[in-house]
Amino acid sequence: MKRALISVYSKNNKLFQFANFLYKKGYQIISTGGTYQFLIKNGLSNVIEVSNVTSFPEILDGRVKTIHPNIYGGILANRLIEKHVKSIHTHNIKLIDIVLVNFYPFFEKMHTKKYHINSIVEFIDIGGPSMLRAAAKNYLHVTAIIDENDYELVQNEIEHNGFTSLKMRKKLAGKVFNFTSSYDSAISQYFLMDEKFPIYLHSSYKKKMILRYGENPHQKASYYINTIQNGSMCNFNQLHGKQLSFNNLRDMDIAWKIVSQFSEPACCIVKHSTPCGVALGNNIIEAFQKTYYADTISSFGGIMAVNIPITKELAKEINHIFLEVIISQNYEEDVLNILKIKKNIRIININNPISDKLEYIQIDGGILVQESDYFFPYDGNYKIVTKKKFNNKEIESLFFSQKIVKYVKSNAIVVSKGTQTLGISGGQTNRIWAARQAIERALEKSKTGLVLVSDAFFPFRDVVDEAARSGGICAILQPGGSIRDEESIKACNDYGIAMAFTGKRHFKH
Template sequence: MTDTRLPIRRALLSVSDKAGLIELGRALAAHGAELLSTGGSAKALREAGLVVKDVSEHTGFPEILDGRVKTLVPQVHGGILGRRDLPEHLSQMEQHAIAPIDLVCVNLYPFAATVASGAGDEDCIENIDIGGPAMIRAAAKNFDHVVILTDPSQYKGLVEALTEGGTLNHQRRAYAAAAYAHTGAYDGMIARWFAEKAGDILPPVLTLSGTRGELLRYGENPHQKAAFYRDGSTRPGISTARQVQGKALSYNNLNDTDAAFEAVAELEGPSVVIVKHANPCGVASAATLEEAWVAALRCDPVSAFGGIVALNDTLDAATAERIAAIFTEVIVAPAADADALEILSRKKNLRLLLTGALPDPAADGLSFRSVAGGFLAQSRDAGRVTEADLKVVTKRAPTASEMRDLLFAFRVAKHVKSNAVIYVKDGATVGIGAGQMSRVDSARIAARKSEDAAQVAGENAPLTTGSVAASDAFFPFADGLESVVAAGAVAVIQPGGSIRDQEVIDAADAAGIAMVFTGMRHFRH
């Protein structure tokens, strides 16, 4: 079809979100368009002094069933769907007294907001829009002749087009694409709500949707395109955070910041997690955030350079000074006090994100990973063990302080790429081995890094001396356990479940260390 401008002679406006409605109505009226509307939209337009015809007057059919049926009539859908380039369509429209509708402006009942408010099922169901999606899809299908607007952000472009004589075909096609995305996301949200009510978190058809927040400069590498999409979740984190300062966040920044903030939310008391390339390189809990920072940095000061720092409490001035002393890409915290903000403002490129709250590690939800031809979905790893869940399998039981460190280490292991081995001492990591094909290699790498960290700290013994160790999955052979013992660990926490568990237990007893089984593993691939 020739990309010529089409004027708007008749517009149907029916919106839940009234932002920009009056300005749009005035612009349409100023360019000679008749305004059709319903309910609150019609009331708002009239109160602004605009002449509006009720849809029921236009159709000759009253609203019925408490407003459930008001636009689902031939006079509306015929006016939207009729093709102006087909004489038979025009003839039928004239025969049935159906006037063309050139613009439909609709946004839908606030289903998501109603669910988020905690409303009951009846209110949620009443906020499932039926007529709105039908009109949107009809107008989008007939985009050659009809404009469809579904978001107030589109109004400015439409008004500019009116001043040029009308919309062009490529503009209407773009509005149509946005319209189908809008109704697709809306229906997907409703489908997920029904599935959740039925207790089916993995239904036969799973529809995902997101609203693009930012186009990113590139993805993991400069030759890759990337964007950040928000899925409407209210879970505190990167999607809800307010960026106080710093340059734009990159794909890797966002990925690493999410990993860091989810990890720090697991910990109790003032805690710090430092992440590099999506893996923690230092984790600690202490009496203050400043002390936790010092302990976390001690684990791997080399990797911490250019890292992501997550805090689970309000960032204070003393901690801000410490963090600002090294190059840091991102700091994420629930809040920051005025003195901390002033200190960090001197670091113009440092990104500071404030989330207002911490995510609930035990909350339900799904996580996703793309694969060729589809994606994998699973429930979030909300597993957490307590001392009551542990089984002591060695002759020696852990001491009270060792038990605290063992539980801490296992929580950290949950957020380290598999195979993962973590050494902890006094509530802080002192060695982290991540992402190796062999568990023995993870244990040895963590120990080697602890030796390097000890040299930086001016200490003679590796930091792992007298530590406890956690393994995210069982030791398949005794060699992994023996590597941990060689590093200086005096107690071990691991899931257990290997056919060679007894061999590993015997090795632990021979070394005189304590070992507990969790019965739960934390693979993170």
Template sequence: MTATALSAVPLKRALISVSDKSGLLDLGQALSARGVELVSTGGSAKALRDAGLTVRDVAEMTGFPEMMDGRVKTLHPAVHGGLLALRDNPEHVAAMEAHGIDAIDLLVVNLYPFEATVASGADDAACIENIDIGGPAMIRAGAKNQAFTCVITDPEDYAPLLAELDANDGATTLPFRQRQSSIAYGRTAAYDAAVSTWMARFEQTPRRIAASARLAQTLRYGENPHQSASFYVDGSGRPGVATATQHQGKELSYNNINDTDAAVELVSEFDGPTVAIVKHANPCGVATGSTLAEAYTRAFDCDRTSAFGGIVALNGTLDEATAAAIAEIFTEVVIAPAATDAAIEVFRRKKNLRLLTTGTLPDPRTASRAMKQVAGGWLVQDKDAGHIELADLKIVTRLAPTDDQLADLLFAWNVAKHVKSNAIIYARAGATVGIGAGQMSRVDSSRIAARKALDVAEVLGLPQSAAVGSVVASDAFFPFADGLLAAAEAGATSVIQPGGSMRDDEVIAAADEAGLAMVFTGMRHFRH
């Protein structure tokens, strides 16, 4: 970098072309008051002129009018030469003089709202029309020439720009331009990634993939205090923690966000009043009820110890009675589609409790991609949107489940989908009574779930394990009969599992001998 490039660059000319006109008039007035020449296009130029400002049309600079419904207006050497010219390079300066190219010191551009158009559910034609071409080209040109050109892509950077000019006698400094170049390239990369992701729906396995997300929050730390962390949102509009309104409480932590996401995705599986309590991304209690208050009490009873300091998700409007029940113990986060004023008032007495409302729930059957980073690459798969209906179940034992057992089997199956593998779920009357999660052996998960069911019995004063008379769900097949027999010993009467083991016949025979009813789903739900 030359000595000239390291010096401050006085701001004499700005090219402004924005889709989002937030703060545009204030910026234009502030620049004009500093003697900066304003060059602009289309709607931006009109808005500035309507505010009484003097604006030079970009068409005057290029010698060509805007054409093709505005698709072509800034793709011209007069624009890109003004953005890219190295002003300490004699050949560049000579070329500018020979061709009448004016230097552009400031570029203010934000792009057509492609992400918002896609999120709105617009048709393909509208989405394609909102793919910006000239904007990204100008941003890349100006950002590359950070030695001389300052690029602003977000309205939130208007105030820092004006502060920079005030602090440097109307000039921008190299450190400021470098920072803005980084922001600019991040914006074009994210924009192209959003377009690429949308286009990739036409391919089962795209040759290249890219992710687009915007910083929403710098977190206090990650999973542990020695890890830094941030929260980014992808703009997809999928309801959940990323789109929720926080009504009270301190900022969400990394673990809060992770657990809250797990909780809201789980309750979205159910139609009737349902509550899930999650701890360390695993449900410790899930239940349905005639009301949310009843559902919460039943979910809480599944594991009262683990529920302390947990995340509570509801699939309906949080009411006063449910809020009062939740407030009886320490809870980190409560998330629901909505909350009544009375419920919000109950929580105001719990200043550290975070209350989030999402407006609606995510659709568990919506197809999307899930990505997981590994050393040197990414694993990419379809999100687990698998769903089983009653008609999908295959009865494989001599004894058939009753209607009540079938309802509980489907309930337990939907819960198992959201429990870390190996997962074993005992459920009865629409409530979990024992959950075994994340064990290397399915037998161990069965034993842990059975132990939890004994704890439930002790807490509720039952004469025997809460697993007696329950159903049991396994997220993957039983490779041997031992896991099935452990469930039978705990008191389960019917079983739901994917099937597909080489030893299915042995497992079915063991179920028949134990007097169990068993159904196969033909689908597994590994969750790692």
């Protein structure tokens, strides 16, 4: 007689229907305490409890119940090796053909603040992963099931063929090791949470959605979420619009990080991983208007984020322009009804704050890991290096701009007036080109009262010269640290421009 071992944490009707199917197909069902009671209660009477197979009761509050040769011998025996077959017969061990297990919910419980680590450890499954790994290792003969979505696939094969195919068993074995590695990785990261750079880098991500394509239509893509961190992009809801794309998600991440830096009403529009307009306002409609009119051309088809709820007035204005995505923390029903007039616009509700303190960049054959620049906010440290000092309005504008320049590709220059960006340029191979472009764009909107912020030092005085030629730049903020700093300082003094060094670079490659 064929045998199936079923031991699950999550018990539902789907499980019972599958167990009942196996029973009707002649499988003897073996089960553990809670699962055994569930199956019996629902009418599957001929279930054998694991303790009857092991001749040993569950002990240590269920920590030990399946770890026994009568279980593992039945799972691991290679039926093509005569020595294995003889051994299990000698010890009166019966073969096990199907192992169906799901684990204690460690992923879910570790996010619940009420649990202390001493309680969380009780949700670290030992027997479940061990049995499944054993079954997956012996996939030539044993069907290992971790995902309830596979019940139907297994059932169909048994229904039509009387057994599962080798191809199916191999695929299911792969899914087992895929899950157990992620499960162990999550546990490892939980215990090493205070260690930023452990010896071995683990990743534990779960697929959230299949994307239409990657950066380009010929590239397939999917989106995975971190099982450890509850970051903003981990837990969001799409309330309306067509399917999100690979590029949408990248731009959403940047837009939300930018507005999340501010306590005042803030708006940001991102295009191709670069902010094209950012502004603060006395209210969200003012912040939006300043953001959009800072660069109406680049804003076309952009991703917009706001850090406070959208009003009906703003919703009506949004409907007059073309945006791909709108991001906010919550939406009133009447606001949603206005926004949904546009069929395809993607409306995103963000539930979690920014949490990822590390950033990962994959390169061929390796991965780079660094602390996130988001968690290094302005700390008030700067040094005026020119004769002319900043006034209060310039200080506000400069440090507003510094929060933006962190998210512009290097070489990065941001030119602002007050708390509104007017010229943003980055991704250039030299700083003077970026400066010229940013200044030129800013001058289209205003000729006076402009400030300039750079993500890195000026290697030459040419940026200061360009700023002076504009006639509108009155203050500059940059990290300093060039061997030619004195030349830039002298140029500022000659032109009557105030400049300060922060000592902190903000490259974004």
